[in-house]
Amino acid sequence: MGAVILLPGVLRPEAADASRLEVAAPGTVRDVLAEVAERWPRLAKRLRDERGDLRRYVNLYVDGEECRRVKGLDTPVPDGAEIQIIPSVAGG
């Protein structure tokens, strides 16, 4: 029972250089991020601000769907889900 988070290279130093993190599922994106905050606090603060909001240019895909287009932090994360974290392309 669980899901896997795939991390981009730039975030791996925040999670002991892991590229894949196994987390509990089913649940929601909010639950997953709460577990991340518990186990990898440095990574969590890169993803969320102190209100718990996902940072503006952090995109979190659950099985290929960006969570903001589903239910945001309440997006369901089914058992076996693959969660990709991909930074936006923005800026100059």
Add this chain to the structure above:
Amino acid sequence: MTRLVAIGTEKGLFLATHDGGGWDVSPLHFTVKSVYAVAIDTRGGTPRILVGASSAHWGPSVAISSDLGKTWEEPDDPAIVFPEDTGAALERVWQLAPGPADRPEIVYAGTEPSALFRSEDGGRSFSLVRGLWEHPHRPTWEPGGGGQAIHTILPDPRDDGRMVVAMSTGGVYRTADGGESWTPGNAGIKAVHVPDPFPEYGQCVHKVARDNVDPDRFYAQVHHGVYRSDDGAASWTSIAEPLPGDFGFPIVAHPSKPGTIYNFPMIADMDRYPADHRCRVYRSTDAGKSWEPLSEGLPAEPFYPSVLRDAMCVDAGEPAGVYFGSKSGEVFASLDEGDSWTRVAAHLPAVLCVRAAAI
């Protein structure tokens, strides 16, 4: 004596050093992070560099180096966090300011949204100064062009309980009780963006400097105005008239000569460039009664970039060094108090802040 210059840019930090020969500029630190705030804290035995760096993707953070940038320390728990009951989140650190000379554990931070934080462990963790956050004026503070932030923190060297802060757009505020209560200190500063030309608060103050010899004297560069206060930042009189323009961002005070100040005047609003499109620092040695342009060694060709509010500073060397950086990524230094200048670096990202120390 080594001069150390910390250069915060839109895309990282550079450390420049001068040991008597030329300038040596370090490789980039904090790649692609905007560095709005740097402090070089010389109160302890070893200089400490504190950096407020913001990643557009991964948020803001505060990092500290105790070995002149060889290594950086960033706690697992973020140094600056808005308490849950405020409903706010840290957007950016705009200012890191060492506290009293004899208490190196005290460091202040000014943030966006406008708030003051205080650290009692050398900048590793901070707590919100509630008195300013809960000030009844706060809902009326508006963001200026750069954002709504506390960009100036000036502790009183005589009394840890007294302090002056400033923000755009809110103005100058003062406390005499360690931050419990705050009163606006804007009398005489003209506002051009609201119907009342002399409101109690709300002025667009760009930067305030405290005279390092007479702590009750202050200098302010405002959006349309340059001012001096002789009464502890309670009231202000204009010192802009001899300048070629009353707009600009930085103003700094000499480390040991009372009444000696520097700024980089610009023309606004219809011509938002340095006056006559020339790269000139202006110096006053009489607290703003008269000003002289300084340009020896500065670019002679037309010059269009701005010098932002924290992109000018002095060090406490003998003689004092004066430094500034431009939005076009050039940094200049004068090691003779402004008489002549040399270029420290060019082709950097836009310079946001410059801090220097003689170490």
